[in-house]
Amino acid sequence: IPILGGTARSVELAELINILLFSILGMALGIGVRWIPAPRPERFSRSILLVCIPILFFSSAFFQYQLWLSAVQKDMGIGASEVRVVTNQWLKQTVHQSGLIGFYTYTAYYSVLPTTPQLLQASIQGRQRVDQLFSKVFATPPGVTDHLLAFCVWILRLFYLSLSVLAALYHFQEGSAHPQPRSLLKLKPSKPRRSRKNYKKIK
Numbered sequence: 001i002p003i004l005g006g007t008a009r010s011v012e013l014a015e016l017i018n019i020l021l022f023s024i025l026g027m028a029l030g031i032g033v034r035w036i037p038a039p040r041p042e043r044f045s046r047s048i049l050l051v052c053i054p055i056l057f058f059s060s061a062f063f064q065y066q067l068w069l070s071a072v073q074k075d076m077g078i079g080a081s082e083v084r085v086v087t088n089q090w091l092k093q094t095v096h097q098s099g100l101i102g103f104y105t106y107t108a109y110y111s112v113l114p115t116t117p118q119l120l121q122a123s124i125q126g127r128q129r130v131d132q133l134f135s136k137v138f139a140t141p142p143g144v145t146d147h148l149l150a151f152c153v154w155i156l157r158l159f160y161l162s163l164s165v166l167a168a169l170y171h172f173q174e175g176s177a178h179p180q181p182r183s184l185l186k187l188k189p190s191k192p193r194r195s196r197k198n199y200k201k202i203k
Contacts, residue, residue, distance in 0.1 A: 018057055018164050025052060026168035030175020042176060049172055056162055058104075065103045068113050075115040090120050108153040109146060 029045045036044055073083040091102030095109060107113070110127060114120035127146060134145035 016160075018060065018160065019167050021056060022053065022164040022168040025049065025056065026171035030172040030177075033176045045176075046172065049141045049168060053165055053168060057164060061104050061107075063098060064107075065100050066168040068103065068115075072115045073112070090114065094120075094124065108150045108157075 025047060028047050031098045033045045069080075069083050069087060072078075072087055073080065076083070076086070078086065088098035090100070091098050091106055095102055095105045097105050110123050112123045112126075114117065114123050131142060131145045134140060135142055
C-alpha cells in the first residue's frame with residue numbers, strides 16, 4: 001500500500017494540468033509575438049516562455065507546501081511562525097533538508113504528509129517496514145528500496161517537466177506561425193486602387 005500510495009502521489013493531477021497550462025502559455029506567447037515592440041520579438045517572447053516554465057511547473061509544489069503548513073498549524077494549534085520551525089525539524093529528520101526543497105524531496109520518499117508528530121512517526125515506521133520487506137524478499141541492503149522508489153518518482157517528475165516543455169515550445173511555434181486575424185488586417189490602411197475608367201483615360 002505505501003508503494004502504491006507513493007506512486008499515485010507522484011502522478012498528481014496538478015502536474016498533469018501543467019501540461020495544458022504550458023500549452024496555453026506557449027500558444028499565447030507565440031500569437032503575441034507580432035505585437036511585441038522589440039527588435040527580435042520572437043526571441044524575446046521565447047525568453048519569457050523559458051523563464052515562466054520552471055516558475056509555473058514548481059508553483060504546484062509551492063501551493064501544496066503552503067496547504068501542508070496550514071494543515072499542520074490547524075491540527076497542532078500552533079502559530080504561523082512555529083509551524084515553519086516544527087515542519088523544518090520534521091523535514092531535516094527525514095530527508096536532511098528544510099523548506100520548500102525539503103518538502104519536495106520528502107514527497108518523493110513518503111506517500112503521506114504528516115500533520116502531527118504521531119503521524120510522522122507512523123510514516124517513518126511504515127517506510128521502514130516496506131524497506132525491511134523488500135530487503136528480505138530481494139536480499140538487498142537496507143535503504144536500497146527507498147532510494148529506488150524515490151528514483152522512480154524523480155524520473156516521473158522529470159518526464160512531466162520534459163513533456164510540459166515540449167508542449168509549450170510546440171504550441172509556441174504553432175502560435176507564432178498562426179496567420180494574423182482578418183479583423184486586424186482590415187485595420188491596415190489599404191492603397192487606393194485606380195478604377196478601370198481612369199486607367200483607360202490615362203492610356
